[in-house]
Amino acid sequence: MNHQPERLYLYPVWIRIWHMTNAILCLTLIITGLSIQFATPGTVIKFKTAVSVHNIAGILLSLSYAAFFIGNLLTTNGAYYVIPVKGFLDRLLKQFRYYTVGLFKKEDAPFPVSEENKFNPLQQSTYVVLMYAMVPFVILSGWGLLYPEITVKSFVGYSGLDLTDLFHIIAGFTISIIMCVHIYFCTIGKSPWSNFKSMLNGYHESH
Amino acid sequence: MVYKTNIRPAWVVLVLLMIFTLAFTLVKTSDNNAPEQKVQTEKIIPTKIDLSKFKNAEQNEKCLKCHGQTKYSYENAESKQTVTKRMYAELVLNRDVFYVSNHKGFKCTDCHSEDYETFPHAGNLRMETKANCIDCHGGDEKYAKFKFEQIESEFQASVHSEKHSKDFTCWMCHNAHTYKINARTNENLKQTITYDNLICLHCHGDVNNYQLLTDKEKPNLLQKHEWLPNQASHFTNVRCIECHAKNEDTLVVAHHIMSKKNAVRKCEACHSKNSILYASLYKQQVKENIQKEGIFKGLLMADATTIGPDKSNTLNIISILIFALTMLAIAIHAAFRIKKSS
Numbered sequence A: 001m002n003h004q005p006e007r008l009y010l011y012p013v014w015i016r017i018w019h020m021t022n023a024i025l026c027l028t029l030i031i032t033g034l035s036i037q038f039a040t041p042g043t044v045i046k047f048k049t050a051v052s053v054h055n056i057a058g059i060l061l062s063l064s065y066a067a068f069f070i071g072n073l074l075t076t077n078g079a080y081y082v083i084p085v086k087g088f089l090d091r092l093l094k095q096f097r098y099y100t101v102g103l104f105k106k107e108d109a110p111f112p113v114s115e116e117n118k119f120n121p122l123q124q125s126t127y128v129v130l131m132y133a134m135v136p137f138v139i140l141s142g143w144g145l146l147y148p149e150i151t152v153k154s155f156v157g158y159s160g161l162d163l164t165d166l167f168h169i170i171a172g173f174t175i176s177i178i179m180c181v182h183i184y185f186c187t188i189g190k191s192p193w194s195n196f197k198s199m200l201n202g203y204h205e206s207h
Numbered sequence B: 001m002v003y004k005t006n007i008r009p010a011w012v013v014l015v016l017l018m019i020f021t022l023a024f025t026l027v028k029t030s031d032n033n034a035p036e037q038k039v040q041t042e043k044i045i046p047t048k049i050d051l052s053k054f055k056n057a058e059q060n061e062k063c064l065k066c067h068g069q070t071k072y073s074y075e076n077a078e079s080k081q082t083v084t085k086r087m088y089a090e091l092v093l094n095r096d097v098f099y100v101s102n103h104k105g106f107k108c109t110d111c112h113s114e115d116y117e118t119f120p121h122a123g124n125l126r127m128e129t130k131a132n133c134i135d136c137h138g139g140d141e142k143y144a145k146f147k148f149e150q151i152e153s154e155f156q157a158s159v160h161s162e163k164h165s166k167d168f169t170c171w172m173c174h175n176a177h178t179y180k181i182n183a184r185t186n187e188n189l190k191q192t193i194t195y196d197n198l199i200c201l202h203c204h205g206d207v208n209n210y211q212l213l214t215d216k217e218k219p220n221l222l223q224k225h226e227w228l229p230n231q232a233s234h235f236t237n238v239r240c241i242e243c244h245a246k247n248e249d250t251l252v253v254a255h256h257i258m259s260k261k262n263a264v265r266k267c268e269a270c271h272s273k274n275s276i277l278y279a280s281l282y283k284q285q286v287k288e289n290i291q292k293e294g295i296f297k298g299l300l301m302a303d304a305t306t307i308g309p310d311k312s313n314t315l316n317i318i319s320i321l322i323f324a325l326t327m328l329a330i331a332i333h334a335a336f337r338i339k340k341s342s
């Protein structure tokens, strides 16, 4: 039933390097971010250390995001992030049904991985929202907090800095949640480990 | 590639980013045009105050006709010529400031000798000592809530009175001619911050005033506080006394200024759930909220309008809930997968 070749080279070296950097930076940012958010005198990570590490990791994340952004602009990998509008909702629902029902009935995936479709519709929309909305947003608001003097002083009566802070926290939280789901969904593959292996060696193993 | 003709999201984001930057600069520039709160400068005559409303005004004008201006004139009794001289800046009293101050109802001669009514003033009047706050307000039930006695004892324990002994009086920070109650009544936090910080800067930001009390070189505040990240933000959003004064819950504004080695230097002293700012800068706000909204809601509301991290309990509860639900969904899904595969 599966006519795809066994192994597809889907994750070029630059994507793998970017992704590894990105994952490490995001984890660092989440851990230090949480310890800043819930700071109490005498926490495990010193407040000052947490702030410095968070700032440095944030700056590095901006660089790594720029690499991803430019890479997707210049290479063919960017095409995987274009969502065809026609029938989008249908495809999304189909994939959703597969994850909630079909998977357990051992049905075939409705959108098997191929060279044209690296991502299924759910994966694709998540990645697009993540990489082209949430991550840029968290980076921009982060810079706004790093240099409060560039941030708008007040916006419709609220302190601009407070709003930026609020948005930064909400965006960071959203990314953390998506990351948890992302890692879990990566265990759905030929074997629970195969997708993680793909991100190391570049080859996708089909079902 | 199938979708070659479509626009890549990267381009969309690029365009959005440019629009965002443009909009941001527009907001920023209009922001700069917003009226800034001006520090009052000494502008003498004409006054905006309707003097007929004050029954002490007529009497006071006898003094203010000279001391309400930057110059004064008198006739030289010998040469019969009119002499015009500058009024020494510290002896000038701005009517606009005095008649809105807390002591606006007083006559000059309530505190100063009546002998001043003759000009030229007698030489011995120079020896007149200025009254300090406690001299009038001490032991007065009407003023009990302001706790002048405690202010006095905190002040006596502070570096200011320890290091400068008698030279340093209440007047160094509070001029009785212009003093207007602020932290207790002003709802605009920013104004309170500016007001209180200007008091410190009067000497610590002006070498001439600083060296009236000491021969030491005035420390450069910007350099001394270089370790503070985002210095400008800190300087405009908290008061000097937040870190430099020992705060007692019973006083609205702390007067026990500590020596520099005891100043707060730990970020998390303020940037944490148990921020010391709740007991100092935000104290009045928190108290008012509790009075208005009850203890539970009052604290919550105060939470939502303050510093740095961990602003809103509601937001924390929502995020923990979302996180828990996500984990639960993942666990259920995983459990089903394991069950089906075995």
Ligand code: HEM
Binding pocket: A010, A011, A015, A019, A022, A023, A024, A026, A027, A077, A080, A118, A123, A127, A130, A131, A135, A175, A179, A182, A183, A186, A195, A196, A197, A198, A199
């Ligand atoms: C420890 C954390 C992470 C692990 C173990 C992990 C794992 C993986 C794996 C196995 C894949 C390949 C399967 C697929 O294409 O769906 C993948 C792809 C991807 N991940 Fe992650 N990930 C992590 C963190 C993140 C984070 C923090 C982000 C973004 C903020 C992210 C964004 C992406 C994107 C955009 C792809 C697709 C890349 C492409 O092929 O163009 N990941 N991840």
